[in-house]
Amino acid sequence: MTSGNKLFCRKRPEYPWHMFANRGYITMQSDHLAQKCHSTKLLIAAGVSLVALAWPNMVMGQTAGEPIVETEEAGQDIIVTGSRINRRDADSLGPLLTLTSEDIAKSGTSSVGELLQKLPSAGVSLNSNGTQGTSYGASSINLRYLGGGEGSGNRVLVLVDGHRWVDGVGQRGFRDFVDLNTMPQGMIDGIEVLKDGASAIYGADAIAGVINIKTVQPFDGLRGSVRAGVTSHGDGAELSSVLTGGKTWDRASVILSGSYFKSRPIRTDARPLTTLTLVPQTALGTSPNGLFILPGLSGNTYFGTPAGFASSTSPIVYSDTGPIGAGNLADNAFRRGALPGDFYNTQAQGIYSTGPSERYGFYGRFDYDLTDDVSVRLEGVYNRRKSSQLFSPVLLDVGGSAGTVRGFSIPNNQAFNPFGTANGVPLANALTFASNSAWRIRKVMTDVGNRNNSQDVETVRLSLGVDGTFTIGNGEWRWDVFGSYSRNSINTVAENGINYDNLFLGLGSPTTCAATAGCVPINLFSPMTEAQASYIRFTTREYNRTELYNAALNVTGNLFELPAGPVALAVGYEYRQNRGFDAPDTFVNSPSRFLSSQYTSTTSQTRTTTVGSYDLHEGYAELSVPLLRDQPLAQSLELSLAGRYSDYSTVGSKVTLKAGVGYRPIRDILFRGTYSQGFRAPSILELYQGARQTSFQGTDPCNGGAAVNASRPGCAGVPTGYNQANFNLNGLIPGVISGNTSLKPETADTFSAGIAISPDSIPGLSLTVDYYKIEINNAIASQSATQILQLCAARGDVFCDLVRRDTGTGAILELLQGAQNLNSIETDGVDATLRYDFNTNVGRISAVLDASYLNSFKTTAPNPAGGDPIVDERAGTGNSPRSTYPHWKGQASLGWTGDSIDTTLRARYIGSTSDAVNAVKDSKTKAIVYTDFEMGFKVADDAARFTIGVNNLFDKAPPASYANAPINYDIYTYDARGRFIYVGFNVKM
Numbered sequence: 001m002t003s004g005n006k007l008f009c010r011k012r013p014e015y016p017w018h019m020f021a022n023r024g025y026i027t028m029q030s031d032h033l034a035q036k037c038h039s040t041k042l043l044i045a046a047g048v049s050l051v052a053l054a055w056p057n058m059v060m061g062q063t064a065g066e067p068i069v070e071t072e073e074a075g076q077d078i079i080v081t082g083s084r085i086n087r088r089d090a091d092s093l094g095p096l097l098t099l100t101s102e103d104i105a106k107s108g109t110s111s112v113g114e115l116l117q118k119l120p121s122a123g124v125s126l127n128s129n130g131t132q133g134t135s136y137g138a139s140s141i142n143l144r145y146l147g148g149g150e151g152s153g154n155r156v157l158v159l160v161d162g163h164r165w166v167d168g169v170g171q172r173g174f175r176d177f178v179d180l181n182t183m184p185q186g187m188i189d190g191i192e193v194l195k196d197g198a199s200a201i202y203g204a205d206a207i208a209g210v211i212n213i214k215t216v217q218p219f220d221g222l223r224g225s226v227r228a229g230v231t232s233h234g235d236g237a238e239l240s241s242v243l244t245g246g247k248t249w250d251r252a253s254v255i256l257s258g259s260y261f262k263s264r265p266i267r268t269d270a271r272p273l274t275t276l277t278l279v280p281q282t283a284l285g286t287s288p289n290g291l292f293i294l295p296g297l298s299g300n301t302y303f304g305t306p307a308g309f310a311s312s313t314s315p316i317v318y319s320d321t322g323p324i325g326a327g328n329l330a331d332n333a334f335r336r337g338a339l340p341g342d343f344y345n346t347q348a349q350g351i352y353s354t355g356p357s358e359r360y361g362f363y364g365r366f367d368y369d370l371t372d373d374v375s376v377r378l379e380g381v382y383n384r385r386k387s388s389q390l391f392s393p394v395l396l397d398v399g400g401s402a403g404t405v406r407g408f409s410i411p412n413n414q415a416f417n418p419f420g421t422a423n424g425v426p427l428a429n430a431l432t433f434a435s436n437s438a439w440r441i442r443k444v445m446t447d448v449g450n451r452n453n454s455q456d457v458e459t460v461r462l463s464l465g466v467d468g469t470f471t472i473g474n475g476e477w478r479w480d481v482f483g484s485y486s487r488n489s490i491n492t493v494a495e496n497g498i499n500y501d502n503l504f505l506g507l508g509s510p511t512t513c514a515a516t517a518g519c520v521p522i523n524l525f526s527p528m529t530e531a532q533a534s535y536i537r538f539t540t541r542e543y544n545r546t547e548l549y550n551a552a553l554n555v556t557g558n559l560f561e562l563p564a565g566p567v568a569l570a571v572g573y574e575y576r577q578n579r580g581f582d583a584p585d586t587f588v589n590s591p592s593r594f595l596s597s598q599y600t601s602t603t604s605q606t607r608t609t610t611v612g613s614y615d616l617h618e619g620y621a622e623l624s625v626p627l628l629r630d631q632p633l634a635q636s637l638e639l640s641l642a643g644r645y646s647d648y649s650t651v652g653s654k655v656t657l658k659a660g661v662g663y664r665p666i667r668d669i670l671f672r673g674t675y676s677q678g679f680r681a682p683s684i685l686e687l688y689q690g691a692r693q694t695s696f697q698g699t700d701p702c703n704g705g706a707a708v709n710a711s712r713p714g715c716a717g718v719p720t721g722y723n724q725a726n727f728n729l730n731g732l733i734p735g736v737i738s739g740n741t742s743l744k745p746e747t748a749d750t751f752s753a754g755i756a757i758s759p760d761s762i763p764g765l766s767l768t769v770d771y772y773k774i775e776i777n778n779a780i781a782s783q784s785a786t787q788i789l790q791l792c793a794a795r796g797d798v799f800c801d802l803v804r805r806d807t808g809t810g811a812i813l814e815l816l817q818g819a820q821n822l823n824s825i826e827t828d829g830v831d832a833t834l835r836y837d838f839n840t841n842v843g844r845i846s847a848v849l850d851a852s853y854l855n856s857f858k859t860t861a862p863n864p865a866g867g868d869p870i871v872d873e874r875a876g877t878g879n880s881p882r883s884t885y886p887h888w889k890g891q892a893s894l895g896w897t898g899d900s901i902d903t904t905l906r907a908r909y910i911g912s913t914s915d916a917v918n919a920v921k922d923s924k925t926k927a928i929v930y931t932d933f934e935m936g937f938k939v940a941d942d943a944a945r946f947t948i949g950v951n952n953l954f955d956k957a958p959p960a961s962y963a964n965a966p967i968n969y970d971i972y973t974y975d976a977r978g979r980f981i982y983v984g985f986n987v988k989m
Contacts, residue, residue: 097193101216104188105986106904108932108951110227110240110261112188113139113180116211118908120852120889121195121831124882124972126151129355129387131268132697132967133882136171136492137357137387137455139180143195144772144827145857145874146208148686148780150882151972153177155680155776157198157206160213164576166461166486166548167683171453172692173582173610174488174544176683182459182488183213184361184383186242186257190214195831197676197750197774200642200658203574203618207678207748207776215379218253218367219246222989227947229982232955233271236354236977237264251369261359265390266977268967269348273957274976276345277966278920279731283723284337286395287344289318290443290524291337293402294433297419302429303331310334312402312438317342318526326424333418333526346392347966350450353976357387361459374468381461381486388454392444394498394603395728396524399440400433402808404727405500407595409435410507416523422510447528448537449496461486475566477557482550489545498603499538504594506535540604544582546684551575564626564636574618580684582610584692607692610739612684620644635664640674648681651745670756678748678776682740686780686819689739695732696785696815697881699916700724701793705810713796722810733785735815744821748776754831764837773828778821783861785815786880791870798863827857827875843898851890878913878925879963884973886911886927899938906932910973916963926959930975947984955979 099107099115109115117125123145126135133151140153148154158165158178168179191213198206223244230237244257268274284291297303297310308314309331317337324333361383369375397404412420412430419431433439467480505513506522513519520535522528552574558566588604591597600606621643628637640660647653658676665671702715705722709715725731754770783791783799789812792800802816834849857874878884888911895904912927934949958974969976 097195099191099193101189104191105225105984106934106936106947108906108934108949108982110229110238110263111139111181111185112183112191112213113141116141116180116191116193118891119143119193120850120891121209123147124151124884124970125153126972128353128971129263129357129389130266130353130967130971131351131355131389131391132964132971134170134172135971136389136453137181137355137385137457138168138170138175140168140177141180141211143193143208143211144774144829145854145885146774146776146825146827147177149782154683155205155207156209156211157202157204158211158213159202161215162202162212163463163482163484163552164548164550165213166459166488167546167578167580169457169488169490169544169546171455171490171492171494172605172694173584173607173689174490174546174580174685176685179457179488181357181359181385182383182457184257184259184359184363184381185240185261186244186259186361187215187363187381188213189216195770195772196674196752197658197678197748199656199679199748200620200644200676201622203620203644203646204680204745207680207746207750207774215363215365216244216246216255216257218248218255218365220248221246223987225984225986227982227984229980231266231977232979232981233266233977235264235270236266236980238262238982253365253367255363255365257363259359259361259363261357263354263357265352265356266354268351268353271353271957271976271978273960273968274347274353276347278918278960278962278968279725279965280920281339281343281725283721283726284315284339284342285344285726286442286444287317287342288393288444288446288527289320289342290441291315291317292334292525293399293438293440294419294431295437295439296431296433297331300331302425303328303419305331309336312440320526324418324423324526328425328429330418330423330425344444346444349392349446350390351392352390353967355387355389357385359383359385370466371468373470374466377463377465377467379461379463379465381459383457383459385457385459386455387457388452391451391453393448393450393496394445395442396445396498396603397440397442397727398500398503400435400437402438402440403442404811404813405595405599407435407599408504408507409433410439411509413510414507415510415521416525418525441524443524445496445498445533447533448498449533451497452493452495454493454495455490456492457488457490459486459488472557475558477555479553479555482552482554484548484550486548486550487545488547490543492540492542492544494540494542494604495537497538497540499536499601500595500599500603501593501601502538503536504592506532538602538604540585540588540602542582542584544610545580547577547579549575549577562626564629564638566626568624570620570622572620574620575615576618577613577615578684579613580610580688582607582690584609584690605693605695608690610685610688610690612688614648614650614681614684614687616646616648616681618644618646633665635667636662637664638662646679646681648745650687651681651743654679654681654745654747668757668759671754672756672770673753674751676750678750678774679745680748680780681745682743682780682819685739686743687739687741689737691736691738694735694737695728696735696817698733698784698786698789700731700733700812701790702810709793712793714791714793714798714800716796717807718805718810719808724812727809727811733789733812733815735785735817737782737817740819743780743819744778746776746778746780746821748774750774762836764835766835767833769830769832771828771830774826776823776825779823779825779859780819780821781823781825781859781861782817782819783822784880785817787872788815788817822861824860825858826860827854829854829856843896846895846897847893849890849892851888854885854887854889857885876913878961878970879916879923881964882970882972884910884913884925884961884970886913888927901938902936904932904934906934908932912959915961918962920962921960923962925961925970928956928959928974930956943989944985944987947982947986949982949984951980951982952978 123142125142126140142153146155154177168175194210226241240261246255294310299307310316316334364380366378410433412432421430463484465482554572556570589606592599592601623641625639628634642658656677656679660674663671702718705718705720707720752772756768758766788799791798804814830853837846859872861870874885890909893906908930913925915923915925917923931953932951937946955978958969
């Protein structure tokens, strides 16, 4: 073979293309590639454990029971995720799923994250860009529900061609997991999902599994695709396109690709489910008309107001019926607030259920054969994402000695004090609202505008790889050296906050305001002017970034021959350095110039700067030992062993081991099993995160006060009538999160056992069933806000020191949450896939049923008060925000492929779970089935393909969840956009 052809066929292919050529699963990448590799040795049927996705034509790795395709020239080696050994039989001893570019194109999805999150084995993952949750435009994959936080994927290792990808960034600081939206779509040619622990093979973070993104391979020609869609409601429109060109020469090749994606928003008031919170309003809330407690108005003779008027038990609102009258008529513009007339729905204020996002990216690759045995590969990636979320306006809550933020005053001569001298009230009757008076004003600041958060994320990655072969004795060994630098950086903007210092000046002394440059007197009693809103409006600007330096060396080959085959060895070394830097807005984090030192200068949440890094050295070895072959009741028996030594600059060293066995008593059946030790060092975020303010979603068990919660000692002192919903925005719980430099690594033990059946007598039929069990010790976790509050309320002496309340109102002022090695996590379940592909006179039929059963997901934490540990069984529950753990999830599909037309019918099932106990609906979240349909038309001998499809054919809304109010559904599990209609066009030349 010439050196030019060697570029395509000498090295290990990225996919075992040939193994499926005679079974109709896939076609070659292009006619050119097929011609180049025509004389290449055909690969053996592979995949002891490749599990099918629920879409037709997805490459299900050859299970060991499928016929092995052997020819005279069989012998080409391949590498699959889960092993670094080149194997003639690419038998993976753990469950592995492979998706090709064709699978991705026919999946009905617009991103890698959306595709992976539909896997039955995927748990709650960041997939929404709306006003609920912490996505802020990012996308994650959380296998087995084992992510360290809501939607986090920090126990899943994401690789690109077997190498690390840089961690993500976010609106409130950087991340400790990979953001899938930082990868240009055009660079992705396929995906491998290893649903098994692999720390011994790939290092830390692979506790729940490995996602390996495969990049596009050298080719000649041009490939393009465009896809556009919109919901049947007329919103949420999407447009995506990819253009990739390739050129090969005798010893070189080049690939250039560009990608673009844009999506439009969906408002919460555009769907019945998300228009109004399920939590009923039982007490007077607030609105743009304000809620006023003004001492001095109760029983005031001059104004003629009755007793209790504007008191804490009878607050007043602005009537919004016209200008405020002068003198003693001022009070006529106000009335006592009452429900239902003064009900206000923040969900209907134009906020986003799903926000807009725009991404464009470029990928470039250059390959060159330095010699017949040595090749070099240079890659570059640039990706940029812009996303935003619209929130309801700031809920202001200020006062003198009352309110959330105290110390303000409104003198009797302030220009917009309706009960002051500037409004014609005689000095003797004018009211002053002093800083030591219990006045309070709550108001939704619609005049300032909806809060708008936006992100501008840039990703850069440069990598260089050199690989080759050498010979020892009669055996060929392969080696590769790799190095990369990558960086994620983000500039964030949070618009339409409130500047407390300017508000203080605008409400305060007219003399001081007049002497302060730019000061504008502020009107909190009736609508503001734009000049007033502009003066107190504040925009937060922040920056954070992550960096990764990575270097690796790998060598693999055969040590010696046994009767059953060669003993293969892979060894390697890896160096990594991770860095993170977060620069919050300095003004936001500065103390107020005029208020008490406990208050900052704006309504924006504060956090301190985070700077951290760690580096590590790792070495690994993997051994594949064939024990039996072609024996009675032992078609094959293979043992796989691996070990890795990791030395971290932060937590020291650790050794992890893995062992797997595959036994095929006969050709049709494979029994497989693995045991692996997992390891995850604490991330930079978990170690060094600066204290930051946040808002927790959760339910305060002390609602109603101590009198109605007499059995809960932790509610002692909470005033009667206290209602969480009346404080902060929609009752969100203000809190502080921080890192912990004393964290230790968490460890895991993973066991899997399964069977794969592919009878020769029924070609195309396969069944795989795998049981898994994962135990994590010293798990790095935090108690949720709800858990902290419930334990405090129930015990009175547990975690109550983490909750600070207002002694007068009972409102939670601050809840402290920090990461600790406090948990053990134990989960187990079963994955099963049944697939049948067969030809008929009218075309090929493909049917797949793919299901996962979550038997248990148990978190055990030490009891702070002593006694038995606290055990939280999550399987089957959905009673916490954004934490849905159904026992059953599954996908099914039925596809038909003809000469020029193909159709696919898909269904995705999410089982029922428990809901929070409530008086509004039953305490159950119902099961749901999403149904999709797609039809494709081949044009010009498959040179082009036109597609039309409908996702969520029957326009199913997510099942209502009280625990996830005010959005009313778990945004990390369900899709609320409804029916989505799309068209697409793909072409290759």
